[in-house]
Amino acid sequence: MTGLSRRQLVKGSALALGTGLAAPALAASGPIRIGWLPALTGPSSSTGIAINRGIVFGVAELNAAGGIQGRKVELVVRDTQSDPTKAVNAAAELTRSEKVNVLYGPGNSGEALACTAVIARARTPQLNPCFVDEVIDAEKYPLAFRTAPSNQQVGAAANRFVMDILKIRQIAVIGDTSGYGTSSVKAFAGMLTAAGATVAYEATIDANQPDLLPDMMRMRNAGARAIMPWSVNPGFLSRILNVRAAMGWDVIVAGQPTLGSGQTRALLDRPENWEKVYQTNFRNLCYGEDGRLPPRTADLVARLQAAKVETSDTLLWWIAAGYDIAALVAAAVREVGEAPERMASYWNTAGPFDGVYGRYAWGPRQHNGYPDEGVVMSQANSFRDGTFRLAPGYD
Structure with missing residues (x-):
């Protein structure tokens, strides 16, 4: 069986x-x-x-x-x-x-x-x-x-992590212009507002847009202390992380599971760009402190x-x-x-x-x-053959 x-x-x-x-x-x-x-x-x-x-x-x-x-x-x-x-x-x-x-x-x-x-x-x-x-x-x-x-379950897990564990209330919510990205930004921004967070910046961005610096500058200027991106496009997500590093902006990134994928990792300018990045994941596919699945x-x-x-x-x-x-x-x-x-x-x-x-x-x-x-958050830079360590705040 x-x-x-x-x-x-x-x-x-x-x-x-x-x-x-x-x-x-x-x-x-x-x-x-x-x-x-x-x-x-x-x-x-x-x-x-x-x-x-x-x-x-x-x-x-x-x-x-x-x-x-x-x-x-x-x-x-x-x-x-x-x-x-x-x-x-x-x-x-x-x-x-x-x-x-x-x-x-x-x-x-x-x-x-x-x-x-x-x-x-x-x-x-x-x-x-x-x-x-x-x-x-x-x-x-x-x-x-x-x-x-x-999305309600995924958003609840991500929002709980950012608001209750990291204690961050000023958040940028972004996505690409696909049906998934557009609907997710709308849903998750509403959930954050209802939970008492401040959505400092909300936008959908063309995933093929080559220069994300203007958008990232607007997020920083709006006072965002965390970015929550919703996209399954690893090129788009890797550019967010690369621009964040180039700006020297020490901001948390937490959101869609693709943030932690091997495809996203391969497009990073430096391995360090995966630090302070957390993605939605699933308890059955995470390993414990003992390294075991x-x-x-x-x-x-x-x-x-x-x-x-x-x-x-x-x-x-x-x-x-x-x-x-x-x-x-x-x-x-x-x-x-x-x-x-x-x-x-x-x-x-x-x-x-x-x-x-x-x-x-x-x-x-x-x-x-x-x-x-079953829905949890995990640490992107703990990637090991498609699995991850649970993020802080989880057993």
């Missing part, structure tokens, strides 16, 4: 059967098709490249173990190229022409905002790894389930290393998020078959599911399945 524990899947089976969803006999042949919409190219591709490593590895392990009661799992991938229009076209192709059984993604929130209604109209179950709040609504999109925290995570890392799957240039949680998908799909199909409503009913009733990335638990009226306590 890979990913989700056998104990949890047995528990899930009993709950599903208890709701009348008797497990049907599976067809003797024919693959289970998972559609996957990553950005493998373009400015927002860092997330998609890493998640792709995880889901490809998870599907390969599942198939090597015999698939789902003898049926192979087929991954049908379309590169969205970081473009919401291309993502919509790919979503329509996978759900209507390719007739996938489940759709995972898109991997970036701006693309997910454009695609969610298209996927819902096709009546295709969707597992969504994006943070932006609007892509999940159990009433509007009853077949769509979030397999990551929402949780056992389930350490086991996955060992298997990734044996298979020569690269983790040193990315974030391990992205890989783990993709890895868990194969097991979530397998659990549903194994117990109730591939009819969309049956799969949704199974996920609604059969949890919680223990994955590597996190513990997922949904209900008929709540399709945000990631636990609040």
